[in-house]
Amino acid sequence: MTDPATPRRGAIDPRVEADLPGLALWELTAPSALHRRRDPDVRDRLRELAGRITGAVAIEARQDEIVHAYRVAFRHTGLDPDVDRTPYEAALVERLRHGGFPSRDVITDALLLALLDTKVAVVACDDASLRGPLHLTLEDGAVVLADDDRTVIPLWEEPVRELLPTADTVAVRLAAVTPAGVPAVAAWEALDRVADLVAPG
């Protein structure tokens, strides 16, 4: 049996791999207690991070190696990162629009905090709603994350509503797709960070 706390590398369709070399999928299953009250430390950390973000930070972010890698990957997958923003830049723009990062719920806060700290986007699904490991594949020309049964998430997007973790979720499946240029350690750190923040106790 594999250690549930160790990120696993997900399979990638050879057609996707041939066109997007360096793309990696990392997956981690973590026990969760999402019904509990939000952690005040997380709220404080979000407030602290929000205070550091200005327009200049948002513009200069695109020169950061990880953000640059995401922007390039967006272009390589037919998207314009100035229209469909990369996850980290989208978070910065949201902060500039709303004047802060409002604390929402345990899982949303954990995903946001991990994104702000590592610049790597993590998506979360209820582990019980998935069949088998996640893999990256092609569906009608679109690059998607899928389990053994169906498409779970279009690449760079959010999972469909019925797969999202709820207050009753006892284990979350976390996944991070990282483009070429993003070190694996950044993805592991992001996954570990979310796993720590949603863990029971």
Next chain:
Amino acid sequence: MGAITAPKLDTMSIPGIVDGRAARASLRSQLRHLERELAQLMAEGFSDPGDRRVIEQSAEHRRAHLPTFAELVCQRDALIARVAEERTHRAARRTEIARTRAFLEEVRRAPERHPYVRIPRADLGEPGCGSYQVRPKLGIIGMLAGWWQVKLSSGCP
């Protein structure tokens, strides 16, 4: 008359004519370099307070997919145009700033020839909302006597 549409070109399907994979890899590499250059130009533009433009973007949302060769070429060409536009704009801005600086030097050398001239710091590419102003020394006395000086006002509300 029907609309003219570009033929769908995908070199993956032209074996022996063009190495599709190599061509696609080359385009992807060009996109990477252009994206880097655009990021630098955008950061340079943002650090210039006198340069505040709104860049028009199409709002078309798409799904991540593997672009065809033709799509990659279009994307590359659009990015080249964007970088070229940004580069031209930055060059024009640098010229404008140099001209304004030269004018400020001239004003400093002979303020009496430029009474009440006002040069905002933003026009010099400097941060802050102040401006250089040619003012008479000692108020009305300086005005009548022709004593002028360049003062930097804070200008901030």
